[in-house]
Amino acid sequence: MDDETAVESSDLAPAVASILASARERSVSGERVSVRPRSLPDRLDVVGNDRVPVIAEVKPTSPTTEGTRTDDPVALAKQMVSGGAAALSVLTEPDHFGGSTETLTRVREAVDVPVLRKDFIVRESQLDAVEADVVLLIARFVDDLPTLLAAARDRGFQVLVEVHTESELERAIDADATIIGINNRDLARLEVELETFERLAPDVPDGVTLIAESGVTTQADAARMRRAGADGLLIGSAIMDGDVEANTQRLTTRA
Numbered sequence: 485m486d487d488e489t490a491v492e493s494s495d496l497a498p499a500v501a502s503i504l505a506s507a508r509e510r511s512v513s514g515e516r517v518s519v520r521p522r523s524l525p526d527r528l529d530v531v532g533n534d535r536v537p538v539i540a541e542v543k544p545t546s547p548t549t550e551g552t553r554t555d556d557p558v559a560l561a562k563q564m565v566s567g568g569a570a571a572l573s574v575l576t577e578p579d580h581f582g583g584s585t586e587t588l589t590r591v592r593e594a595v596d597v598p599v600l601r602k603d604f605i606v607r608e609s610q611l612d613a614v615e616a617d618v619v620l621l622i623a624r625f626v627d628d629l630p631t632l633l634a635a636a637r638d639r640g641f642q643v644l645v646e647v648h649t650e651s652e653l654e655r656a657i658d659a660d661a662t663i664i665g666i667n668n669r670d671l672a673r674l675e676v677e678l679e680t681f682e683r684l685a686p687d688v689p690d691g692v693t694l695i696a697e698s699g700v701t702t703q704a705d706a707a708r709m710r711r712a713g714a715d716g717l718l719i720g721s722a723i724m725d726g727d728v729e730a731n732t733q734r735l736t737t738r739a
């Protein structure tokens with residue numbers, strides 16, 4: 485089964501349209517994986533008793549970041565864990581985020597927390613060859629969400645389904661997603677509004693692990709997302725900018 489979406493490139497920021505086009509075209513080959521994942525929901529629960537449960541993101545660059553961070557991503561990942569990160573996210577998209585699947589594999593070997601593969605997965609074949617504890621499916625880009633979700637689960641992955649609108653959230657719920665991320669970043673204008681999470685979170689059923697994604701830069705932002713119901717916060721730019729361990733320490737400390 486190969487899965488493509490009907491999303492119009494003209495509705496997306498140019499960088500996102502280009503990433504989506506290459507995700508659809510990138511040839512992927514490799515053996516089917518069978519993952520024994522570290523549990524993301526359990527880890528967020530445990531860490532959330534004492535600290536802000538943060539999924540810290542190894543994100544060397546991005547369409548909205550100036551410059552590229554070139555230090556060893558494995559060293560950065562270890563600093564994130566030392567700083568109190570509950571879990572990690574590793575960008576594997578190469579052209580706009582400076583990521584790679586090799587980096588993900590090295591990071592996952594070097595730490596013992598759950599690791600999310602952050603990429604634009606739109607076809608089942610992209611789920612092969614690379615192990616991770618969690619994979620991301622962006623609802624907007626996946627037409628047949630239940631089928632791709634099942635394909636990921638069949639390989640052992642936990643699945644974070646990302647949404648940005650009410651209708652995408654409905655699709656995620658209908659597909660029985662158990663981990664849902666509400667992305668505060670709009671992929672058309674790349675603008676970030678924390679109100680997005682606050683607006684959608686009340687419609688997420690009990691029992692779903694709910695992640696607030698993007699735009700958290702201060703302890704006050706983190707507290708705001710927790711108050712609105714986030715079980716975990718996905719934070720990239722604010723951690724990658726400067727001293728990664730100190731930034732993680734600050735953002736995982738309750739305000």
Ligand SMILES: O=C(O)c1ccccc1NCC(=O)[C@H](O)[C@H](O)COP(=O)(O)O
Pocket residue numbers: 499500541543546547548549667669671674697698699700718719720721722
């Ligand atoms: O971060 C970007 O510039 C970006 C641009 C286009 C599509 C996706 C993008 N980011 C992906 C993410 O989901 C974020 O890296 C993640 O949520 C962390 O966000 P932040 O803390 O705001 O860096």
